[in-house]
Amino acid sequence: MVSADSRIPQHIAHLMRETVSQARNREVLFVCTQDEEGMLASARAVARGNDGMVPAPEPHMREGQVIVHNHPSGTLNPSDADVSVAARLASQGIGSWIVDNSVRNLYIITEAYEAPKKTELDLQRLADMLLPGGGLSRLQPDFEPRDPQLEMLEEVVKAFNENLIVVSEAGTGVGKSLAYLIPAAAWVLQNRERVVISTATINLQQQILEKDIPTVRRLFKDSGGDEIKVVLAKGRNQYLCQSRLQELIEEEGLFGEEQLDEIRxxxxxxxxxxxxxxxxxxxxxxxxxVNSDADACSELRCSRRGSCFLQKARKAAASAHIVVTNHHLLFADLAIRKEGFGQDATVILPAFQRLIIDEAHNVEGAATSYFSEEFNRFTLHKYANMLLRQRRSRAGGIIPSLRKSAGVRFEGAEALLQSMRSRVQELDDALLPFLDQQNSLRLAADPNELPGNHEKSELETVLFEQLGRFQQSVLDTVELLADEFKSLDDSDSDEPRIAELRIMIRRLEGVAKICGDFREYATRPDLVYWLDRRRSSAGDRFVHFTATPIEVGPILQEAMFDQYESIVLTSATLSVNKSIQYWQRRVGLLNNDRLVFKSMESPFDYSRRVLLGVPNDAPSPSSGEQYSSWLQGFVMRMLDISEGHALILFTSYSMLTQVYEYCKPLLVQRGITCFRQGDDDRNRLMSSFQKEVSSVLFATHSFWEGIDAPGDALKLLIISRLPFRVPTEPVLLARTDAIQSRGGNPFFELSLPEAVMKLKQGFGRLMRRKSDRGVVLITDNRVITKRYGRNFIDSLPPARLVVESSDRLAGEVERVLYEDMDS
Known part of the structure; x- marks a missing residue:
């Protein structure tokens, strides 16, 4: 303890005394700045409390500042809460002091700390690495400098140096990963500040970690590149939980599996x-x-925490300079920070202020998925089984464990859990008939959207009645669990099962809340509540309940764009007709003063190496069987010409199946291997397609992007239909209604630009290297017969467009594939 006047000038001490007096001598918290000598330079009261405590509102505080609060008792010994808050704020560079009401005495818990100013990146030095004779050409003699790559590097450097949000549309072949990794590496070496890189696909993560990062380390070898620590952050479900494994082994007679011993x-x-x-x-x-599961993790109370694989991975990430992750994990981290954890703590990812998002065209979709709330019958079964699983005379789970270790009775638990299981089954049974004729259905919908002879009032009556019964059974179970939880002795607080019980109470409360929200959906116009029919791995049909934000832009603005000092977002497909306005609006960047956008064209010579063909004699896709029959013959004819080496993209699995079943026997006769999406794991399917260079892959939605088959494996790409989303999808319908309600045009503001971006992704599967060449055929005649078709063509790279009859197009395809295109 020291004299207050050694750090607090008289005029500030007077202000503090007056403010405390006006608060009736209760606790007051001040946020203060300091001068170069460490004396307080200003003080501002931001919170008032009672005789024993005061809130510490962190949004009022900044790095380098000091919080000062008074102890009315005159005793300046910090409480446990004081120490805890001080420790948390210290990690943000904020100091914590205590004074008495007269501001005569001062106790300093922690001093403030202001990080040194950041060292700006030297653009010329980094650009030189990509110029002729530069570092990259010395490492890779076949490297060819590319102006678009240099342009993108310059934009990324601006983002770091000027704290901007930079959006870079970088066409295929620009080399965007090196364009952002080189500045990122320079930044962490100069400023020791972490950079997080998020991608949508495993393929890109592998490229960054296995190819690009080793190159960057070698480029910076003379300035410490070998010291750049890079970690891949994965979701917790990728890691084994030793506690869950041991529990399952102990119950092996009940839950034994052949692979269990191998995992052990x-x-x-x-x-x-x-x-x-x-x-x-x-x-x-x-x-x-047996994997790590947030629903079953007792965290600090776990007896195996010291050897926990997840904790080891997070500890490694906390010491990394560059963390590579996926969009889902990034948004999980942002969501927790948004709820009050702040930007300077380790949550799922370690603290960071510099963010790079690759494959940024997926941001809205990933955010929509993550920020949705959902449950189904199997969610409930999972929670019930974690509480109590029983067969014959053996039992496992939280309830039997606590009965044994803590003497908790849980009287009536078995009946309540069985009631939950029965009620959720009744809920499914009552709602599945409404989903017989279509896979999904939204609430608050136009009655015409309901299938068959069902009425909206009938659906709501059944739904609300059954949901109410199920919700009550969940609440009854929560009440029992909560009562037993309160009865537990404090001496048992280190028991891991107690922490797991608390988690289960929260999870079941969450299920009950979703049920209540569905029953009151009309009060939440910002969300769309919808049901969809799914099948379990065993083939059982069940109903999945989802509440989805209609707009994720405001969420992303608050959770991401307003929080980080610099953000780089990049993709090959962000624009429609040279404009990114559609994408900006969807992700919440439409009117952001920090935003800088630049488009870098692909260096590939599409006009000489790619033919974009459209058969003008194709029937309309809306003709149904006529189009399907024509498509089968056309695809087979083109595959005869290409002798395989082809990817056929569909928008529906039923059309895929029809064409595949027609073509397969004919292709087998010709010795050409056929692959179909769904017949094998996606990665194994792609690996087989790349190895069998004369093969044909029939695929749908997920294969429109994120696959890479350069060289001979892919010479012919057929796109069977423009990728408009199914107009009855609940989220699309809700977003359509929202646009209409403000006087907009949903087709031109949503459906069309979304389909254009999807087509650009599909088109990009063909040419992956400068030496590649081939043919893209779009068989959907709307691209030439509808006025909006020009939006698709004009948004694609400048390939040579040929609109001809199928016969003439066949000749063009043969010439492109078998003659020298440069002649």
Missing amino acids: RWAEVTETGDRSDLPFNPDPSLWAR
Whole structure:
């Protein structure tokens, strides 16, 4: 303890005394700045409390500032709460002091700390690495400098130096990953400030980690490049949980699996516990019972915390300079920070202020998925089984464990859990008839959207009645669990099962809340509440309940764009007709003063190396069987010419199946291998397609992007239909209604630009290297017969467009594939 006047000038001490007096001598918290000598330069009261405590509102505080609060008792010893708050604020560079009411005495818990000013990146030095004779050409003799890559690097440097949000549309072949990794590496070496890189696909993560990062380290070898620590952050479900594994082994007679012993042996030798390191592909249902699960994690109370694979991975990420992750994990982290954890704490990802988002065209979709709330019958079964699972005379789960270890009775638990299971089954049984004729259905919908002879009032009556019964059964279970939780002795607080019980109470409260929200959907116009019919791995039909934000832009603005010092967003497909206005509006960047956009054209010579063909004698896709029959013959004819080497993209699995079943026997006769999406794991399917260079892959939605088959594997790409989303999708309908309600045109503001961006992704599958060449055929005649068709053509790279009859087009395809295109 020191004299207050050693750090607090008289005029500020007077202000503090007056403010405390006006608060009736209760606790007051001041946010203060300091001068160069460490004396307080200003003080502002931001919170008032009672005789024993005062809130510490962190949004009022900044790095380098000091919070000062008074102890009315005159005793300046910090309480446990004081120390805890001070420790948290210290990690943000904020100091914590205590004074008495007269401001004569001062106790300093922590001093403020202001990080040194950032060292700006030297653009010329970094650009030189990509110029002729520069570092990259010395490492890779075949490297060809590209002006678009240099342009993008310049924009990324601006983002870091000027704290901007930079959006870079970089066409295929620009080399965008090196254009952002070189500035990112320079930044972490100069400023020791972490950079997070988020991608949508595993393929890009692998490219960054296995190819690009080693190159960047070598480029910066003389300035410490070898010291750049890069970590791949994965979701917790990718890691083995030793506690859950042991529990399952102990119950092996009840839940035994053939692979369980193999996982046990692997667990004894693995250093990572990462599923990808397993020497075999585990059964998904088995892995789900032994992986790290937030619903079953007792965290600090876990007896195996010291050897926890997830904690080891997060500790490694906390010490990394560059963290590579996926969009879903990024948004999970942002959501928790948005709820009050702030930007300077480790949540799922370690704290960061510099963010790069690759494959940024997926941002809206990923955010929509993450910020939705959902549950289904199997969600409820999972929670119920974690509480109590029983067969014959053996029981496992939280309830039996606490009955044994803490003497908790849980009287009537079995009946309540069975009631929940029965009620959720009744809920499914009552709603599935409404989904017989279509897979999904939204509430608050036009009655015409309901299938068959069903009435909107009939759906709501059944839904509300059954949801109410199920919700009550969940609340009854929560009440029992909460009462028993309150009765637990404090001496048992370190028991891991108690923490798990608390988690289960919260999860069931969440299910009950969603039920209540569905019943009051009309009060939440910002959300769309919808049902869809799904099938379990065993083939059982069930109803999935989802509440989705109609607009994610405001969420992203608050959780991401307003929080980070610099953000780079990049993709090959962000614009429609040279404008990114559609994408800006969807992600919440339409009127952001920090935004800088630049488009970098692909260096590939599309006009000489790619033919874009449209058969003008194709029937309309709306003609149904006529179009399907024509498409089968046309695809087979083109495959005869290409001798395989083809990817056929569809927008529906039914059309895919029809064409595949027609073409397969004919292709087999010609010795051409056929692959169909759904017949094997996606990665294995792609690997087989790339190896069997004369093969044909028939695929739908997920194969429109994120696949890379350069060279001979892919010479012919057929797009069977313009990728408009199904107009009855609940989220699309809700967003359409929102646009109409403000006087907009949903087709031109939403459906069309979304389809154009999807087509650009599909088109981009063909040419992956400068030496590639081939043919893209769009068989949907709307691209030439509808006025809006020009939007698709004009948004694609400048390939040579040929609109001809199928016969003449066949000749063009043959010439492109078998003659020298440069002649």
